Amino acid sequence: MFTRYLLLVVSLGLSLTASASERDAATIVRDAVNHWRGVSSESVMTMVIHRPDWERSMTMRAWTKGEDYSLVRVLEPKKDRGNGTLTDDDNMWTFSPKVNRVIKIPSSMMGQSWMGSDFSNKDVARTDDIIDQYDHSILSVEEVDGLLVYEIESIPHEDAPVVWGREVLRIRDDHVVETHRFFDQDGELVKKLVSLDIGEMGGRVVALRQRMGKVDTPDEWTEIRMDAIDYDVDLKDSLFTLSNLRNPRD
Numbered sequence: 001m002f003t004r005y006l007l008l009v010v011s012l013g014l015s016l017t018a019s020a021s022e023r024d025a026a027t028i029v030r031d032a033v034n035h036w037r038g039v040s041s042e043s044v045m046t047m048v049i050h051r052p053d054w055e056r057s058m059t060m061r062a063w064t065k066g067e068d069y070s071l072v073r074v075l076e077p078k079k080d081r082g083n084g085t086l087t088d089d090d091n092m093w094t095f096s097p098k099v100n101r102v103i104k105i106p107s108s109m110m111g112q113s114w115m116g117s118d119f120s121n122k123d124v125a126r127t128d129d130i131i132d133q134y135d136h137s138i139l140s141v142e143e144v145d146g147l148l149v150y151e152i153e154s155i156p157h158e159d160a161p162v163v164w165g166r167e168v169l170r171i172r173d174d175h176v177v178e179t180h181r182f183f184d185q186d187g188e189l190v191k192k193l194v195s196l197d198i199g200e201m202g203g204r205v206v207a208l209r210q211r212m213g214k215v216d217t218p219d220e221w222t223e224i225r226m227d228a229i230d231y232d233v234d235l236k237d238s239l240f241t242l243s244n245l246r247n248p249r250d
Contacts, residue, residue: 025136025137025138025150025152026131026135026136028136028138028150028152028171029130029131029134029136029152029154029169029171030131031175032169032171032175032176032177033128033130033131034175035175035176035204035206036175036177036206036207037064038064038231038232039065039066039231039232040063040064040065040066040231040232040233040234040235041062041063041064041202041229041230041231041232041233042061042062042063042229042230042233042235043061043062043063043202043226043227043228043229043230044059044060044061044062044075044226044227044228044229045059045060045062045224045225045226045227046058046059046060046224046225046227047060047115047117047222047223047224047225048222048223048224048225049116049117049118049222050219050220050221050222050223051219051220052219052220058074058075058076058077058080058115059074059075059076059227060072060073060074060075061073061075063235063239063240065235065237065239065240067128068087068088068089069087069088069237069239069240070085070086070087070124070125070240071084071085071086071087071239071240071244071245072084072085072124073248074115081097082095082096082097082248083095083096083097083115084245084248085114085115085124086240086241086242086245087124087125088240090125091104092104092105092110092121092124092125093105093242093245095245095246100246102242102245102246105121105125107161109121110122110125111163117212117222118191118212118213118214118220118221118222119212119222119224122163123212129160129162130154130167133156133157133160133161133162134154134155134156134157134160134162134167135154135155135156135157136152136153136154136155137152137153137155138150138151138152139151139152139153139168144172147172147173147174148172148173149170149171149172149173149178150170150171150172150173151168151169151170152168152169152170152171153166153167153168154166154167154168154169163184164182164183164184164185164190165183165184165185165186165187166183166187167180167181167182167183168180168181168183169181174205176195176198176205176206176207177193177195177207178194178195178198179192179193179194179195180192180193181193189215190214190215191212191213191214191215192212192213192215193210193211193212194210194211195207195209195210196209196210196211196223197209197225201226201228201229202228202229202230202231203231204231206226206229207226208225208226209223209224209225209226210223210224211223212224
């Protein structure tokens with residue numbers, strides 16, 4: 001009996017390895033990014049920033065188009081309404097109605113907090129960095145609840161303008177990212193993104209609730225919860241302009 005069990009385990013492992021080799025690691029990462037954003041998208045989400053002694057939430061509307069364009073605008077609470085972030089390729093701007101100013105975010109500030117959350121400006125601005133600036137390899141593959149889950153290590157190119165020493169992702173074969181871990185140059189885990197709820201919305205299976213947090217401050221985290229999302233919507237390029245960031249016409 002034990003021998004039969006051992007042979008079953010070995011054959012299953014060989015089968016999973018063979019299946020993994022049929023998919024290139026870089027392709028798996030690229031497909032996951034493209035699956036999340038689609039050709040274009042329009043969504044409403046709630047961001048909850050949690051700290052040990054307080055918690056605040058914001059409702060936001062967001063649009064994406066292709067690889068370069070994204071716009072996020074705060075709807076609630078009233079005191080933050082109209083705050084927005086625009087990205088166009090490698091450029092990022094913010095707008096605050098209180099001071100009525102559009103501010104371009106310099107590269108030196110891309111690692112700083114986005115809207116006071118545990119997400120950085122870089123996290124929001126350049127999802128394609130993980131595709132363009134890294135080499136990828138499959139560390140392992142396993143079957144969980146009928147789905148293959150690939151653990152992929154992403155190492156930045158030597159001259160890549162990134163802060164992380166490496167990143168490790170667990171990606172299901174339906175393209176949903178289960179976890180995304182960020183390691184510093186010394187190999188220490190700094191922060192991680194975890195999908196806490198996965199389900200269907202907008203005609204595809206996506207992460208409905210994700211939490212970002214630093215390892216050394218487990219009582220501090222930020223969650224983004226999807227309230228609604230539509231994919232492959234018709235969006236004009238004029239939506240992603242500094243003029244529209246300041247004076248919304250959507």
